[in-house]
Amino acid sequence: MTVLNDLAERLQIGFSRKIPLFYQSEAAECGLACVGMIAEYWGHKLNLTRLRSEMSVSLNGSTLSDLMTMAKKLDLSGRPLRVEVDDLASLANPCILHWDLNHFVVLVKVSRQYFYIHDPYIGRRRLSRAAFSQHFTGVILELTPLDSMAPMRHDIHQPTLRDVFGRPNGLIGSLAKIVALALVYEICVLGASFLPQVVIDHVVPSQDQSLLSLVIIGFGLLLLIRVGASALRAWTVMAVSASFNLQWRARVFQHMMHLPIPFFEKRNLGDIASRFDSLDVIESAITKQVVEALLDGMLAMGALAMLLSYDPKIAAIALGAMSVYFLLRQGFFARFRELNLEFILSSAKEKTYFLETVRSIQSIRLFGRTDNRAVRWQNLLVDERNADIRQQKLGIMFESMSTLIFGLEGLMIVWVGTAAALTGDLTVGMLIAALSFKDQFSTRVSGFIDTLFQLKMLSLHLERVGDVVLTEREEPEPQRSYVDVAHLSPSIRFEQVSYQYSDHEPRVIDNLSFEIHAGEAVALIGASGCGKTTVIKLMLGMLTPTQGQIFIDGTPLSSLNLSEYRQMIGSVMQDDTLLSGSLEENISFFDLQVDAQRVRDVAAMADIRQHIEQLPMGYETLVGELGNTLSGGQKQRVLLARALYRQPDILIFDEATSHLDAQSEQHINTMIRDQAAITRVIVAHRPSTIDSADRVIDIAALNGVSAQS
Template sequence: MSLPEELRFMKELQHLNKYFKKYKWKLILGFFIVLIARIFAILTPKFSGDMIKYVEDYLNNGGELSALKHQLLVTLLMLLGAALLSAFFTFLMRQMFIVVSRYMEADLKNEVYEQYQNLSLNFYKKNRTGDLMNRISEDVSKVRMYLGPAIMYGVTTVILFATVIPYMYYSAPELTLYVLIPLPILSVAIYQLSRMIHKRSTVVQQYLSHLSTFTQESFSGIGVIKAYGIEPQTYKNFEELSETNKDKNLDLVKVQAFFFPLMIALIGVSNLLVIYIGGKKYIDGSIPDLGVIVEFLIYVNMLTWPVASVGWITSLVQQAEASQKRINEFLNEKPDIVNHTKEHTPINGSIRFDKVTFTYEDTNITALKDISFEVNKGETLAIIGKTGSGKSTILELIGRLYDTTHGTISIDRTPIEKLNLKDLRTAIGYVPQEAFLFSDSIKENIKFGKKDASDEEVIAAAKNAVVHKNIVDFSKGYDTILGERGITLSGGQKQRVSIARAIIKDPQILLFDDSLSAVDTETEEEILSNLKNISADKTTILVSHRISSAKNADKIIILEEGEIIQQGNHEDLVKQPGYYQELYRKQLDEKEME
């Protein structure tokens, strides 16, 4: 049996209950501040009515003019005091609810970002960056409007109705009933409009994600767009997507536009009813003085914004529900890779693959087939093979970016799943195939491997990665900013900065994924010589297409379509007919021709 729409709506926003619980005392205090502010607010019409009553009594019954002036002055001062106190507590109310909503917004963003950090690579292959960014920015902002303004004005409206309407009924029961006639009509209209807003808000947020994704990819790939001269086509695609996004927003705004005209019309009807019915009651004596009518007019207009805000609040809540639903989709995602132990598990570095098979879930491609090998601490293993043979997959499995489909990976004779995930990754220095550097200084990019590293350690790591001379040639040296607002390094420089980042970490396991492909052979030999000294007591796995990178390794394995077709050391493999020998001769000939 499916839940009604209203209950499903409540279910989505129930995720936020923990934040209400966290800040419950501030919210409770805010509730009492609202109550005090509304009490002072409803006194102002009462004092206004009293002033009219005093003047009416004077005109009808006569009396001392000085006494009337005194009464009016005292009542005016009381009215002014009530208005000032109401304004002061309204200020406190906004400070309480809006500030708390900002705290909740920060907590929710942190929760979403932490979840993003925990999710596995498969998740990021299935979802676009623009959509991820939109959910943590636009969607969370929509939810904040519910956590702050919607709740604040909702509480204000409830308290105002709970205090004003009983007083109005006490003063003139029949007149109050006439004045409240438009409210049921308003409730039905709000219910119908809210359902439409809910549906259209969901569509708007989805298209906003599409637009964010497109623009993010366009900016990231601006070099390719310019190189291929496809700016007009890209602009056309953006214009079409932007136009669709505009149309969806207009569909939503057209529905929302019904709210305020409807509210004003119904409030206008209430004012007319007060004047007409109240006037008749005053003439026939049912209402003793004009002050009551004045009070009712002020009260009705005082209820104008709360009644009108019901529609606005409903709109905010519906948009928040649509956004929270999108946020919950990611928060409810379960990471593929789970840390099974919280106990500290020190890593020495010996690695063993035992009949490991791995299939990528998103493509269903079996990258490794029944792979077995072992590399001990202090040894270097080189992996060579054609593109798509499974070389990078081995490194990803060692870092537990994925879990094996079949077979076992052991580190220090312990299955990798039983190791503390943080300890495992802390023990690894990984240089990916495509070096990624952050939009920060070169120094901070290197220190990413070790945040508390000294300048001397940074320079030493850069020297070992043979990039120090390039860095000092820049005008700002190690403080040179990379990325969007700084310089762009060459491919070889990026790789060497990434290598420095791994070296400075001083890990037990070093993984190099074809990370010397963009450097010349002379620089490669210098880096390899430095790495040999650095990795004397470490486990090193080096993926490469070059024999020059692999020849000094203790062990070499050759992969083809996910299977090991050859293994041994350089001396053994160059003597064996096969892939390694052919590659060696080919690269030797190329070197001689240079």
């Protein structure tokens, strides 16, 4: 009765419906993920990737008002409330909680002791009242369906192996070779199981020494074939794995290199790296586990057939144990998948934090935050280890139960088999052979079932890799014809251009119109945050205008092949960095056919040639993002030289000379000005930089007003 009372007091929100868990892929889309969870709870069938494309979220995140706007598009009515922790138990439906002042989660269930939430950043969580109170801000958002709501059905395309890898050449043939060799090996293993029966039932009763020698020689040859097949299979698997791993990684990396810049801006570095690492798991499954599953399945059927020929009762016991093991595997699968994903996500967070710390080590040391960073990293490492421990604990529990199942199976088969031998239905040799085939069947069928569920687990890794490979590339459409950029003059015109980073934020650029003539040097000015860098990104095709058009020599930018268009441009952005390599490689941007003379010419134009040639290794001096001896101004000069090396028609500088002294800046401007055909667009705050321009455009003053010279 006490148990029933306890159950009655516990609130099961949405008992009749399952609340899904959406994981956020972008750094600031927790609100969108939470709205998606609630919407699916109310009957929609949604895909977060599709939602992301329809309701974009910037790195600034979302407010409660933004979430209500998103929900309204899904025919859900939002009601924000301020509540106490004790009031949450009276809620009739799941709701969105404001969390840690900078995050959103979904409340799933409240019990007498715990609060259960779906965190789009972490996963499923169970928190005590004290822990919950530390995070909950007291603000919730209830979402309920409008009377007019019609269930929405997104076409949910689950990533497939073909999406990720395409059609790799020679895969089927290579797998066929591996299967054939493995089949020879396994037939030899099965054949070896007959050795005890032959010796006990035939050699010993006949006391025939010649027969014994013949049997030993025959099974010895079987052993040699088995060893040879095993070695050849291992060699083939090694070669195939290396070859296809290289092909698949190269394919995904190539695709990733062509994704839009916002894809990288909205994601953490460690998360992107962990998605790429999922390729190893998929490759191993295809080249090894698929083959093992085929063999285990065939050999399990062969062993079962032999058991049936010896005693159907023994075969029935083995089948019963197999059924129980399969159901056990099925019951544990969802939890295994959840814990595996938790480990992957926690590992990605730790990796991101580690890389950020290494990259920012100078600032960390100067501000005396080494201990603070170390403690926070250790906390993330503990979270990662705990996630792994939870996986291992569940694995230990599962292994113990499977050992018990097959242990009981073995005892029952020994009992039944020995009883059959005592009644004369089986000979001693047949009993020993049957026990050997039982072991073969148990091993093979458990391996087959394990591999099936491991392959089923691939959906997790395919979804993560799918976030990369299913994102559309920033590349020309094959069926479109683009204007040839070779004959275009380097003039730029903005015509009533507007841009906003998300549907729920004000426009950064609003109805902006101006024109830059070919060969002209124009400075873009305005207060910080007025949209100058956004204008530059629009010029470069990194962003697409929300409204309006950008023209290059009178041709819409949307009609140009972006890759070809960018060949016209040399740029230095605020956050540009040097890459690991020599100074010559960085100036030429790792050109496969470096023009050494041009490298020296542009180094002179950027006022860095003399310094480079005084270095012991000259242009072969190694630099990189972290380790080099260049000052801030010298790095900027190398970046300027890099922009000039490609002999551009348009130069775009976003605070590109902010670290240079006035004399160096004047020298560089004079050298570039001599290149009369180059159009220069300069974003700057320094008066000397602005004075070097032919014309000034005040971005902050141009909302809806044409630029004046």
